[in-house]
Amino acid sequence: MRDAALLANAxxxxxxxxxxLAGADTATAAExxxxxxxxxxxxxxxxxxxxxxxxxxxxxxxRKATTGQLRERFNTVEAxxxxxxxxxxxxxxxxxxxxxxxxxxxxxxGHGPGTEPTPAPPAPPP
Numbered sequence: 001m002r003d004a005a006l007l008a009n010a011x012x013x014x015x016x017x018x019x020x021l022a023g024a025d026t027a028t029a030a031e032x033x034x035x036x037x038x039x040x041x042x043x044x045x046x047x048x049x050x051x052x053x054x055x056x057x058x059x060x061x062x063r064k065a066t067t068g069q070l071r072e073r074f075n076t077v078e079a080x081x082x083x084x085x086x087x088x089x090x091x092x093x094x095x096x097x098x099x100x101x102x103x104x105x106x107x108x109x110g111h112g113p114g115t116e117p118t119p120a121p122p123a124p125p126p
Contacts, residue, residue, distance in 0.1 A: 003053040006049075007049060010042070010046045014042050014043055014046060017038075017039045017042070021035075021036060081104065085104070088100045088101075
């Protein structure tokens with residue numbers, strides 16, 4: 001049973017139990033263990049379950065929003081570095097200037113998950 005269907009069934013059971021408690025069958029419901037306390041406990045469990053099943057969707061939406069902000073923030077940081085590039089040239093220490101420019105070079109030394117491993121050569125025939 002899907003999460004939403006299970007939650008809907010739980011809400012329906014709670015609705016029926018509340019109807020029994022509100023009607024003339026309160027004594028019969030109490031004999032079966034249906035009391036205001038048990039209905040309240042079931043309501044709390046259903047509310048907690050609803051929060052749990054919606055948590056992954058909220059997390060995905062939050063990650064998407066955060067990822068959408070990355071490009072703008074990268075551009076902001078790059079603009080700060082661009083302004084520093086002009087200012088660093090004013091320093092008289094050429095070693096510092098050279099080290100700064102060397103540190104600004106981005107070296108991509110890794111490979112992503114899309115890179116295929118090199119296949120091993122076939123074994124020579126015996």
